[in-house]
Amino acid sequence: MSEIKIPTVAELATNGMVPEILFWVGCAGSYDERYKNVTRAFVKILNKVGVNFAVLGPEETCTGDPARRAGNDFLFQMQALSNIQVLNGYGIRTIITACPHCFNTLKNEYPALGGSYEVIHHSTYLQQLIDMGKVVQKGGETFKGRKITFHDSCYLGRANNIYEAPRNVLEALDAELVEMKRCKTKGFCCGAGGGQLFKDAEKGDKEVNIERIEEALATKADTIAVACPFCMTMMSDGVKNKNQEGQVLVKDLAELIAESEGLL
Amino acid sequence: MTLLPQLIFAGILVIFGVFIFKRVNFIRSNIALGQSNNITGDRAKRWKNVLLIAFGQKKMFKKPIPALLHLLIYVGFILINIEVLEIILDGLLGAHRMFAPFFGTYYGALISFFELLALGVMFSCVIFLIRRNVIRLSRFKKPEMSGWPALDGNLILIIEIVLMIAILSMNAADQILQSRGVDHYPVTGFFLVSSWMMPFFDGYDSAFLTIMERSAWWFHIVGIFGFALYVTYSKHLHIFLAFPNTYYAKLIPKGQMDHMPAITSEVKMMLGIPIEEGAVTAPDGMKFGARDVTDLNQKNLMDAYSCTECGRCTAECPANITGKKLSPRKIMMDTRDRLESLGNSLKKGGNAEDGKFLLGDYVTKEEINACTSCNACVEACPILINPLDIILQMRRYVVMEESAAPASWNSMFQNIETNFAPWKFSVQDRFNWAEELKNK
Incomplete structure (x- = not known):
């Protein structure tokens, strides 16, 4: 499957383009041996339906969710504000993620710090694809x-x-x-x-x-x-x-x- | 007729009124010790919550059997109060069944309806006593329920049964006196439930029955005043506080934690992000998170007084179910008990620092560390109490003020700071999954 495309937002930006959808991979999606398979599966689906997406790749960092839930709001806000700078800098509007923790934080907790996006969980997105007849x-x-x-x-x-x-x-x-x-x-x-x-x-x-x-x-x-x-x-x-x-x-x-x- | 009974009645009413007023004020000032919530707007949504969840008991119906039994007591409580109003007016004006002339032939039907409700209340209270003491449902048998909380729960049910027996006895004696044409007992028609009790009273002479009727009347109404005062000291306050508590409940998604705007400016400075003019900054000496009840917000404190210790939260808590020390109900009970004790010491002229704290003296770190933030407790509460909010604020205190998080959480924090992921993986490897996929 050498034709699989995984563009990064940075690559698109050098050509003056902004992806329609940012796929937020998350830390587990990037590092966890078992869960990386989910990332691969989802990227293959995105490729198949031919949607205009990109990932942050090396520029992505933890949303700060585990720090915030454990009580470290300094660290959470550090993460959130840095991520928001990157996301706003690239003009990201729509984010899809497979991780409900990233989803919750990006959707509900980033707006208070200046990061407002349409955030969609992959279950909702997959349902949309099914409804549109694009998969299954x-x-x-x-x-x-x-x-x-x-x-x-x-x-x-x-x-x-x-x-x-x-x-x-x-x-x-x-x-x-x-x-x-x-x-x-x-x-x-x-x-x-x-x-x-x-x-x-x-x-x-x-x-x-x-x-x-x-x-x-x-x-x-x-x-x-x-x-x-x-x-x-x-x-x-x-x-x-x-x-x-x-x-x-x-x-x-x-x-x-x-x-x-x-x-x- | 002498004015003495009226004066005694008015005196009792005033005395209980004063005690209840003082107690309500004490509770109000205790809740005011919390941080202000600044709840404004969304009034339509808030009123909808009050109507559906408090008034309509929507969330109770997740468990239909206790919901129906509880509904019987609730409807009884609200409607029988119309009769209590008549009793209070009778007492003050020296009248007897003063509503009877207004309702005419319907009066008997009205009282019969109240009697049916009273029967429903007694039925539910008996079943509830059986559930607590014979079946011993597990949610009533947790460690935090031993001693006073268990007795409190039983006392409330027993008092309600006794009050209903008093009202039915009063009505039964009244009906016999009516049928005998005794003075001051105007004929009002047939009462459905208490008429079954008439054979027990029929053998006594009218003088004795009058004493019985009067005794039951006084016992019932003074009992109600006493119960009203008792409620303000017990877990039973939910009958009033459920309404404001559902009004002030959060309308945001349950997953959204409260923002801490006070530290944002500092974080922005650390990151070199320009700060907008007029941005909030943390005042010197500001405490982060919650160590004591005064650090919590007023809604948290109202939650604590609203909790009726039903234990639906604890019964759903994954930590509690798997034997951990955490019980969301205990968090609410501890918050209330701590607030009461602080309020009492303030009343005696003490200051807010009495050397005790909610975190440490009431709630342990082991408890708050066991929480998975799964929101099962929040979902379970029939009146929108949020134990999770309190737990998370205490975690903030432990981490941001005491730097006393469990060691593995400190490693997780360190990983996020240095590797931007909660695990010890190198930043350079973050995008390796893509190479692995392309090379497959």
Whole structure:
């Protein structure tokens, strides 16, 4: 697939161009071995639909979300103000990201510091692509007979009221969508938000992700769909902990769409 | 007829009125100890929240069974107050059932309706006592509920049952006296529920029944005054505060944390970004985050007084469910208890620094560090209380004032400062994924 194009905003700027859409990759999307696959899948989808997009590449930095949630607002504002300088400098208007934490921060918290953009989570964007008939139009056989459960990310669901877009994306796949007992507004956290991913859990009887993975496995789904890099890590660890690797897959929405398009 | 009963009644009304007024003022001044929220605008949306969530109890219906039982008590409370108004006017004017002539033949139906509501209240209170003490629902059995909070919950239910029994006994005795044509007991028609109780009273003579009716009347109304005062000391304040609390609740997405404009100028200076004229700067000695209740905002403090300790938040909290010390309900109870204690010491002429703090003396770091900021507690609260907001403000104090974050968070901060990512990866490698993809 040598024809894959991943233009950077800087490259476009040298030709006096501004991308229609900035794909905000996020730190997990850039560095996490497992989650980089989601970045690749999403870039392939963007290439396939031929949208005018670019990434910041080496110019992208952490949105500051984990620092802010842990209590370090100085560091958050340092990150936010630097990022806003870059984004405003390039004249960015629309941002798409696969990370609900980046999404929440860019969309809800950057405006107070002078950074106002249209920020779209990739689940919403994928749904738009499906609605426009740009992806998943074959009624593909890839997912026939498969059972998928969707794990709500707190920063997408309760934090921003996005419950239906990811489910609509999964429903388009022709698989059977099964819900866990605690879903949507009552969705159970994976355990990683609020800075928890970056420290050991406090003393307790159980890890949060184990509690959640038991619920996910109880649905007998063969695939646990996620829409967040932190959830991806926690759910994958849970599957490993329960020795279900190989039997139960943890996949991001973008990976499932790319798979149905034969892009992976 | 002598004026003495009227004077005694008026005296009791004034005494309770004064105590309740003083207590309400105390609570109001305690809430005012918090930082101002400056809530303006969006009045239509705020009133809609009051109507749907407080008045309409919309969020209660996520759990239909307790919602229906609670609705019975709520409707009973609101409508039976019409009868309480009649009782107060009777007491002050020395009248008896003074609304009867106005309602005429409908009076009996009206009182019968109130009696049905009273029956509903008793039914729900009994079921609620069973849920708390026999079934022992887990959300009522958490560590923060032992002692006074558990007793408080039971007392409220028992007082409500006793008050309803008093009103029904009063009505039953009244009806017998009416049927016997006793003076001062005008015929008002048939009362649906208390008429079943008439056989218990029928055997007594009219003089004794009059004493019984009067005793039940006085017991009921003084009981209501006493209960009203008790409510201001108990977790039951939600019956009033739910309304302002839903009005003042945040309208922004739950994921959005409050901005700290005070530090923005400083950060801009560090980054070499020009500062606009008139920008806010942090005053000298300004405290970042919240160590005590006075650092929290007034909505946080109103939240604390509004909490009725139902535990829906704690029952949904992933940290609590997996055995961590954090309980969002305890955060609210601690905030209220700390505020009460501070308010009391201020009332006695102490100053705001009594050597105690919400963070440390009431809430531990272990609790706030366990939070995943998942908003399950915020979503669960039927009256829009936000425990997460308080937790996050305390985290700001720990990090920005004490520099006492857990070591691994300090490493995460350091990684963001040096590598611009929360992990220890080199900046040069950030865009490697693209090469990996192109070369595939």
